Every structure is written in structure tokens, then in C-alpha cells.
Amino acid sequence: MTDNAATANAALSYRERDIASVLHPQTNALKHLSVGPTIITGSNGVFVTDDTGKQYLDSGAGLWCASLGYHNERLAKVAYKAMSELGYFQIFRHASHKAAIDLSERLLEIAPVEMSKVLLQCSGSEANDTGVKIVWYYWNALGKPERRKIITRMGSYHGSTCVATSMTGNGAYHRSFGLPFSEFLHTDLPNHYRNALPGETEQEFSSRLADSLERMILAEGPETIAAFWADPVQGNAGALPPPAGYFEKVQAVLKKYGILFVADEVICGFGRTGEMWGCQTYDLKPDMIACAKGLSSGMQPISALLINDKIFEVLRDESNRLGAFVHGFTYAGHPVATAVALETLKIYEEMDIVAQVQSVEGTFLQNLDDLSSHPLVGATSGCGLIGGLELVMNKESKAPFPAEANLIGTIDKYAQQFGIILRVVPNRIAYSPSLIIDEAGLDEMARRTRQVLDATLNELKRFVR
Structure with a gap:
């Protein structure tokens, strides 16, 4: 930018500068040019x-x-201290730092079901996207590469990467992007008020949806289904809790056909549902858990994927066979983000x-x-x-x-x-x-x-x- 251009830009209001320079997510780009921020x-x-x-x-x-x-002044001070001591380092290729280790240990301690390892990421979208990669890695390592299809629900939102958007059961996120990818399926929206039959109880509605899921699995071929993804309370469907009996019946279907279950706790984790995890509120027994958002109270971009031992053992052996687990993001496990997240969990514990x-x-x-x-x-x-x-x-x-x-x-x-x-x-x-x-x-x-x-x-x- 030239000096003259910089001077002219400084004379504009922040509103005018925003309109001139910022493309906003989830926004009508044409309308924004007139209404502004x-x-x-x-x-x-x-x-x-x-x-x-x-x-x-x-x-x-x-x-x-x-x-x-x-x-939060306490988190601000932790971020400053962390940045002053180690502003950045990666956790690739056997490197680590104390905050990443402490945070991973703490997440395993408070996990709603027994988990083996934590893979730190930068956003909920990344955690879910990575989860899909690991699901595919798992089935390929077991000699079942045909198990590729991922089932989610209509009304669910799982992120903004191409894979996470494909998982999302909302057509508004797909239009003009050429999405979803073909291997992503969406089963029924569990909205009893909107979709129940006349006189149908929540338990009966849940049974019908579990039967519908099973029919989808049989039609596609159980041997082609890799995993089922679900957020305990569906945020994108309007903060919609599940009907009575829903997850009990769905998990029985998944177990019947050996399908992995991943809980998307990005919204629900860390107290939101009245328990530390939505999995505890609805008695979910997932193989992996994606979490973010409340992990740092939104103060730093961080997420985590919790992985059970069944999946980790396969990943461990496959990475040894191939020479490495070839996956990672530059800022995953960032020293400042992990320090802030760890302190956030301490605050949650102190205030109960x-x-x-x-x-x-x-x-x-x-x-x-x-x-x-x-x-x-x-x-x-x-x-x-x-x-x-x-x-x-x-x-x-x-x-x-x-x-x-x-x-x-x-x-x-x-x-x-x-x-x-x-x-x-x-x-x-x-x-x-x-x-x-x-x-x-x-x-x-x-x-x-x-x-x-x-x-x-x-x-x-x-x-x-």
C-alpha cells in the first residue's frame, strides 16, 4: 500500500474499511456492502x-x-506468560511441550468414557475432519478399505472443511460448493415435534428412526459403512435435544453392524448440557470424541480428538508399518492455546x-x-x-x-x-x-x-x- 493510499484508508471509518476489505463468513456478501457490520x-x-x-x-x-x-484476566495472564516463554513450537515428529502434555492428560482424566490418546487440533472442523481420516485409516489398516461411508443426521453441523461440510446435514452449506461428497449419508432429523406421526410417543419415534437407520445401513451394505457421527444436542437444528430413547436405540444398531461411533462434543462439551459432556447426559459410548469451543472458552483456537484404545492400537501398528502417521496441522498443540485451554479447565473445576x-x-x-x-x-x-x-x-x-x-x-x-x-x-x-x-x-x-x-x-x- 502506498503512503497516499494508507492516509486515505485511515480517514475512513471502521465500518467503511470493513465493507472495503472484509469477506464475512455466513453473510450475504452483496447485502453487506450496503448494511455494513x-x-x-x-x-x-x-x-x-x-x-x-x-x-x-x-x-x-x-x-x-x-x-x-x-x-478473563486470568486467562489473559496465562496467554501472556505462555507467549513470553514459548510463543510457538510444533508437536510433529516426537517434539512436544509441557502444556500439550498436561492438557492431553487432563482431557483423558475427565473423558466420559475411557480414552487412550488425544490428538490436538485447531478447530472443531479440523477435529471432525481428522476423525474421518482416522476412521478411514483404521478400516484400511484392517484390510477393509470398502468401509468408507460416513452417516450423520439431517440438521447436524460438523464443520466447514470440505469433509466436515459433507457431513453436515443442511443443504444450505452444500449449494454451489459441489458438496457433499458421495460417501456421506444423512439419516433422519430426530425432531419429535416436527416429524413424529400423530400420537407417536418419543420412544416410538426413536424406534422408527433407529429402524430407518438400519434400513439405510442394509441398503448401502453394512460392509461399506465406516462410522456414524452425532452431536448429543443438535446445534444447527436449533439446539435440539434428542427424543427419549433415541441414542440407546441408535447405538444398538451401530453395535449390531460393527460401525464406529464418533460423538461430536464441539458444542456440548464442558458443562453445556448440565454434565461435563453430552455423552454423560445421554449415555453415549463413542469410539472417538471431538471437542473444541468451550475447551478454551473461545479464548484461543483449539480443539481435540479423543481416541479409544481400539482405534489407537490399529493406528499405532499402521503408522509403524508405513513409517509415520502422516497427518498434522502447523498450529496443532500450540503452546499458547494449550496453556489457555488447560487453565480454562482449571477454572471450570474450581467453580464447579x-x-x-x-x-x-x-x-x-x-x-x-x-x-x-x-x-x-x-x-x-x-x-x-x-x-x-x-x-x-x-x-x-x-x-x-x-x-x-x-x-x-x-x-x-x-x-x-x-x-x-x-x-x-x-x-x-x-x-x-x-x-x-x-x-x-x-x-x-x-x-x-x-x-x-x-x-x-x-x-x-x-x-x-
Whole structure:
């Protein structure tokens, strides 16, 4: 950049500079050129502040990750100390450092089921993508390369790499990218409210979905199925918990056909569901666990893939046969990220994060239930501090709003007005507030949500019938 260009650029506002230079994820690129960004400049607990001084209560902890809120002096000091002592080193080819070792040991100690090794990565997407590679590596090493197909669920989100996007059961992530890849299959969305047959109980619904999964496996050929992936609570489906009996029945099918099971705990791990892991909340027994987000309270980009001994023994022997396990990312196991993550886990232990979530869970769920009386809310569901409202145009028919109603855009507009950040995916408002939120904060979140719903109803009343 020339001196003249730099001077001219400095004269522009941050909004203008953003429009001129930044391509935003999950954003309408054309619309952004006219509406511009909301620029966040500060935070206080569960609130963030924009550059006009307006405060917003963030009901989603950023992208499900800011468990301890948006600033933490203790973690800042740990990051500074770590960067001062060892700003970077890799963990390739037998190299290591203390924070990577300490963090891996701690994750194995608190794992919901017995695990053997931890592979540190940089994001949830990387953890899931790597998990697929290891699944394929495992079956190839066992002489069964035909076991390539990965099954996930409609409504699930597993990341933004090409493989993780292929795993994601949402067509919006696939369009114009030439995805998903052909070896990725998507079974039924376990939304009882939306997809149950008339009079069908949750247990009966779960049995029907498990039978549907088994039919898919038999149609594809069990000998071609490598693994089944599931997030304990489906974030992208609107913070949707599973129906009663679902995972018990699904795991029985997987066991019957020798299919590996991977739990995507990227959103649910570290207290979100009212237990340390979603696996504990729903009694899951996975072969691998992917975790991220709450691992560092969003303060550093880090993730981990926990691997059981059955898989590690095969990986160990295959890497010896080939000379190395040829996989890795430059910043995996970064000294600063691992130090911050380790300290985050210490903070969770000291404050008893599970007890903290359980102490406010009743208020959170009661507030959701109270909102079910609103004309736009068809049903509510949740656990711990994750859950959502199912939005409908008609309570009796459960009909969703048509695209022309612009439900998401309308809610976003009024959420901005009333100072609350709401996540609508796809016809549900999904909540996952910071785990430090108190009962007063939850009440305020519900109050502002009702204001948004009232204003949205008034604007879209021509659709409601």
C-alpha cells in the first residue's frame, strides 16, 4: 500500500474499511456492502457493546463457545506468560511441550468414557475432519478399505472443511460448493415435534428412526459403512435435544453392524448440557470424541480428538508399518492455546461448572416453557444451558413461516432494536448463553426475547392464522 493510499484508508471509518476489505463468513456478501457490520468493541459478562455504546445480551455465547464470557484476566495472564516463554513450537515428529502434555492428560482424566490418546487440533472442523481420516485409516489398516461411508443426521453441523461440510446435514452449506461428497449419508432429523406421526410417543419415534437407520445401513451394505457421527444436542437444528430413547436405540444398531461411533462434543462439551459432556447426559459410548469451543472458552483456537484404545492400537501398528502417521496441522498443540485451554479447565473445576449450570437449569427451562404461550412458539426443549423455541405460523398445524415472510430477517431486526443477540436456525431460536449467566440474566434474556417475538408477530401478523 502506498503512503497516499494508507492516509486515505485511515480517514475512513471502521465500518467503511470493513465493507472495503472484509469477506464475512455466513453473510450475504452483496447485502453487506450496503448494511455494513455491527462492530463490537467491548464486553461485560454476558453482554457485548458495539461502537455506538449499545449493549447486547448474547444468548448464544458467540458461536456457542464463550462459556466464561468475553474477557478473563486470568486467562489473559496465562496467554501472556505462555507467549513470553514459548510463543510457538510444533508437536510433529516426537517434539512436544509441557502444556500439550498436561492438557492431553487432563482431557483423558475427565473423558466420559475411557480414552487412550488425544490428538490436538485447531478447530472443531479440523477435529471432525481428522476423525474421518482416522476412521478411514483404521478400516484400511484392517484390510477393509470398502468401509468408507460416513452417516450423520439431517440438521447436524460438523464443520466447514470440505469433509466436515459433507457431513453436515443442511443443504444450505452444500449449494454451489459441489458438496457433499458421495460417501456421506444423512439419516433422519430426530425432531419429535416436527416429524413424529400423530400420537407417536418419543420412544416410538426413536424406534422408527433407529429402524430407518438400519434400513439405510442394509441398503448401502453394512460392509461399506465406516462410522456414524452425532452431536448429543443438535446445534444447527436449533439446539435440539434428542427424543427419549433415541441414542440407546441408535447405538444398538451401530453395535449390531460393527460401525464406529464418533460423538461430536464441539458444542456440548464442558458443562453445556448440565454434565461435563453430552455423552454423560445421554449415555453415549463413542469410539472417538471431538471437542473444541468451550475447551478454551473461545479464548484461543483449539480443539481435540479423543481416541479409544481400539482405534489407537490399529493406528499405532499402521503408522509403524508405513513409517509415520502422516497427518498434522502447523498450529496443532500450540503452546499458547494449550496453556489457555488447560487453565480454562482449571477454572471450570474450581467453580464447579457442572453445578453452576445445574443451579440455573431450572430457571432456563422454565423461561423457555413460559415462552411457549406466545403465538409464534409451537414447542420448547432443552437441557442444561442449551435449548430452543420452535417457531410456527400456526400452532395447530405446526406450519412454519414461508420464505417470503423473512422470519429470520425480521427477528434479527428486532433483536438488534431490543439489545439481544438471537440465533435462528432454521425455524428455531437456539439458546446457548455463557455458562456464567445467573438467574437474573436468564430472566432478562427471556424478557427481551418476548419483546422480539411480540414485535415480530405484529409485523408478520398477516401470515399468522
